[in-house]
Ligand code: SF4
């Protein structure tokens with residue numbers, strides 16, 4: 001196997017590009033694809049200050065590394081979710097990375113700063129852990145970005161993530177979600193711009209990039225991630241990809257180029273800035289009264305902390 | 318050879334030499350959903366593993382296991 005660019009020994013094959021690469025030229029490919037996504041979707045302007053949502057996993061640490069390499073002023077924000085040993089280990093991975101690279105890391109800890117953790121919030125509100133977690137993340141990342149004067153929040157969603165979400169939304173023709181599935185959401189009053197610069201890169205490429213760049217990410221998964229629908233869609237798409245390399249890219253890129261605008265009518269008003277009130281606790285734009293995050297805090301903070309469970313069974317994390 | 322799998326972490330022994338393709342076939346793993354790592358770097362798909370090699374097979378699908 002020889003590198004497509006320099007003919008030196010290759011370390012990885014990228015079947016959808018029908019090419020093999022050495023470490024140096026593979027890392028260049030990943031950087032170029034990131035820059036291309038940023039440019040084609042007008043995600044960032046040169047010199048933008050970006051807040052990167054870092055979890056300690058491969059995608060978010062690679063994204064932080066890439067934005068820094070591409071010359072953006074990229075700071076990280078890590079949220080301590082209070083998910084047992086998983087949170088301890090992911091936090092340690094993020095801190096070690098930031099220290100090694102001399103990057104600025106902000107941290108918010110749900111338990112220390114807001115009086116709750118994800119397992120407890122899920123239990124008292126009867127939401128799924130991922131729903132309580134997602135709500136917390138959205139609110140706290142938005143708030144940190146606005147308060148810190150950042151131009152955008154960047155997340156590590158990759159091509160496999162976006163293709164799997166698209167597949168799920170298409171299977172059920174969830175037009176409201178299809179209308180909103182853009183790799184960039186513009187800023188609007190009370191909300192920062194949100195960008196996904198890794199949408200041209202697959203999961204295997206992100207993991208390979210981390211290995212070749214010496215990025216020590218946590219391979220273990222959040223124990224609350226149920227073997228969910230999303231994973232089933234990823235596996236189904238990978239079966240198709242194995243037979244016909246490039247299918248995932250064609251599916252997702254084709255949707256953005258030729259389909260997403262057709263669903264514009266289905267976007268709900270509140271996603272377009274139709275919030276008419278401000279939260280009476282924190283002031284964010286909301287549809288009425290108290291925002292969903294403040295209602296969650298109200299119920300979860302002060303509640304007796306619960307042990308980690310999945311589908312009602314205790315788990316050891 | 319010593320083969321480490323992740324999520325959960327476990328170790329298996331295989332006799333070498335063995336190709337990556339054959340190893341992944343034996344483990345019933347899709348080449349697109351894992352990376353093979355030796356000494357901190359990637360092992361290309363056409364490599365032959367020796368009897369005394371130590372490799373890690375790392376899943377790349379979030380939510381997946383190998
Ligand atoms: S799997 Fe669910 S609970 Fe765990 S970090 Fe992701 S969204 Fe949060």
Ligand SMILES: [Zn+2]
Pocket residue numbers: 003004005006007008021022023024025
């Ligand atoms: Zn090369």
Ligand SMILES: [Zn+2]
Pocket residue numbers: 279280281282283284290291292293294295
């Ligand atoms: Zn509020």
